[in-house]
Amino acid sequence: MRKNNLEVYNTLTKKKESFVPKEEGHVRMYVCGPTTYNFIHLGNARPIVVFDTIRRYLEYLGYKVTYVQNFTDVDDKIINRANEEGQEPLQLSAKYIDEYFKDADRLKVKRANIHPKVSEHMEDIINFIKGLEEKGYAYEVDGDVYFSVRKFADYGKLSGRSIDDLLSGARVEVDQKKNDPLDFALWKKAKKGEPAWPSPWGEGRPGWHIECSAMSCKYLGQEFDIHGGGYDLVFPHHENEIAQTEALTEAPMARYWLHNGFITINQEKMSKSLGNFFLLREILEKFDPMVVRFYLLSTHYRSPLDFDNEKLEVAQKGLERLKNSYFQLNNGLKNAGSFPNGDKLKAAAQKCRSEFEEAMNDDFNTALAIASLFDLAREVNTYLKETDLDKESLLAAKEVFEDLLQVLGIVFAGHEVSDKKLDELINLAISLRQKARAAKDFATADWLRDRLKTAGVILEDSPQGTNWKLEGETKELMEKIMEIIIELREKARKNKDYPTADLIRDNLKDVGITLEDTPQGTTWK
RNA sequence: GGCGACAUAGCCAAGCGGUAAGGCAGAGGACUGCAAAUCCUUUAUUCCCCGGUUCAAAUCCGGGUGUCGCCUCCA
Missing domain, CATH: 3.40.50.620 (HUPs)
Incomplete structure (x- = not known):
């Protein structure tokens, strides 16, 4: 505890x-x-x-x-x-x-x-x-039961x-059956065709x-x-x-x-009776559920929260910042060792946790708590610019990050995988190979075919074009193919063949994959 | 009519007696082959207005103004 x-x-x-x-x-x-x-x-x-x-x-x-x-x-x-x-x-x-x-x-x-x-x-x-x-x-009274307020x-x-206030402000039509206009129903006598349950007062419902x-x-x-x-x-x-x-x-x-507090639209309460409501799933068609969650927590729970798409977009960008930082942190961990340069990061992680707790202890001030996460993200991003990364310090930051995100219920999805994307990626790889063949760069073309084969994508050239077969899970295949494509692009960059490197990046963008070159290598999302 | 909440930068939003967090957007710079991401600097002499209390107020008190909510089903 x-x-x-x-x-x-x-x-x-x-x-x-x-x-x-x-x-x-x-x-x-x-x-x-x-x-x-x-x-x-x-x-x-x-x-x-x-x-x-x-x-x-x-x-x-x-x-x-x-x-x-x-x-x-x-x-x-x-x-x-x-x-x-x-x-x-x-x-x-x-x-x-x-x-x-x-x-x-x-x-x-x-x-x-x-x-x-x-x-x-x-x-x-x-x-x-x-x-x-x-x-x-x-x-x-006649099958209805009322509470005597x-x-x-x-x-x-x-x-x-007070009861007197309520009476003076009453807008309810007085039900003659009640002893007092303020009384409310505990049990309602069933009307014809309504669902009903037996009770000491006859058929009815609560x-x-x-x-x-x-x-x-x-x-x-x-x-x-x-x-x-x-x-x-x-x-x-x-x-x-x-x-x-x-x-x-x-x-x-x-x-x-x-x-x-309420969600409002143009400062007015969102409610079914006003008809100004948005179904959650309508919103989820356009926005990631985590963005919606993050948006809902970005204001203190007792304050009104005004809704429009623009505000969700802002939440999306903010969450993206946290997500980038978290993933780059994990990426940095891959080649981390033991170095004495992580004290500041460790201190920042600790500070983040205590500020987060302090905020939450004050009537669940999630808005303030989230700010502490942004502070940690900045420290992480700064530290990631170092050439030598200390594993212990990174892990300390990662632990805080994960613990606190867990409290907020925010989960960052890893690389988005789908069979459709996999197909597009393979087609991209094939077209890159085709390009190499057209340029009579058979070394690259063969290299690509061999690497793809190891990854589980078997290419078969035919007069009608290149066919392919797969061995393995979608997620793994995608990771491996991305690795190969990034390697291919890396080769091009080394040879200062920037048109090819940029073409690869642009093509990936079309598939919905963004590349980021960092000191620790290229990552994608 | 009764009761209540809120008013902080271009936008969103913390702070609730000790000299204005954070995010988004904007501007400038750094890094980069170019991007993306990231970093640095910068953006409210002031917190709706007017009084008061206090050494000290965005924060407390009184009075305005404005917006919203509940009193009917609502989350």
Whole structure:
């Protein structure tokens, strides 16, 4: 366990507090997940990434984390959508739960320990409501069950409003069935054609808020450590959860309430009702998932984050800088030895780690934490200009780099490989050989054929052109062929045959491969 | 109408009482056969405005102005 003095901003107390879990060394957290009637949009992605990062940092500190994220799979919007599409509601939501995981996986969001669904917790929910009824906090009216808000003295403590404020600002049409306009539904009587479950109050389904109370209680118990979600859940969702849970258990529901700010478009909240939302997968068509993740973490989680393509492009460039540095670091490691010139780098690595931790300890300030990574990248890049590289120092920097990227959930993909690219590369190699043959440079042509053969690409010349066969895995083949092409270009450069060298570089660019000449040799990406 | 948040360079964004991080963009220079990448220098006498507290304020207090959010489903 790392020593820490983590402070988190608690919506409940409206200030930063020292973070102390109820059980030493173990953090229990619950994060409100999506209602699954569509693909997730960027606004949904923010809390997912933010709380995943918080979880990763807690784990980095050495805590055991029990992470629960629910799916709301029984809901009006799901039912409506399913009716429109002539589908079963639960089928529809199951589909979007699948799709949710596809998106979350691409963003490198770790799976929760438990992903409870409403549809699978009817008994827990019903028992919870029964308990409230027994305690006098709930009442039934014609198959509906409501929570008596006025019976719960602390109502409003999370969102900071009084019952009178709520009444004066009420925009809701008063439902005559309720005893009090503020009361909210715990259980809704089934309408015709709706999914319904049997209950002591007849066929019906749960209200929205009760699921989180019942499921968090079931998996995390009383007074769990962190309850998270978007800021728009503070009222009424979380307020109502508190009322239900605390009325029943007579214990605090959660110790720390964390809420992330909104994604905005032109300064306006991105939301389904405004229709100004972007589906995550639309964005992932244009941008690497890691760029999106990096962008989401480049601002403090409680601040609003404005979205447009340009901002993603900036994030992309920034991440690229880190990525270049990280890969050049690995490249430098190949020929590193033991030299006494790495003290500054080692110190920088250590400084980076401590600044990163300090930033994260201050209410998960990822924006500041990322800045420490940029500082390390600069030191690494500077050190890489040395002719003698010290392995131990490079490894120290690499370890910090990797540990911290792991916390952020950023993974740098290695060389992108695909069969299509492999084909293009081989065709390029063949055309280069053809060029040599045309120039009667048979030495080079044969050299190329032999080297390719060793690599697993067998060329066969025929009157119709050159055919080829492959032996081996795509990834290995690509690495080897690149090695050969770079070697070929190196030869040309030595002979000051720059037109050929540049032609090779340009052709590679067309395939989507960029060459970089460094003191340690040429690398590609 | 009630409640709340925020305003920092061309853009994004930290800092939240001790004399303005970081990224992107721009300018100049270095390296390079040319590129790419990288490095160095440079870019806010000042943090929306006006008062106040303090030896000291972007940071605290009061008053404006502007933007946004919640009070209805929302992450």
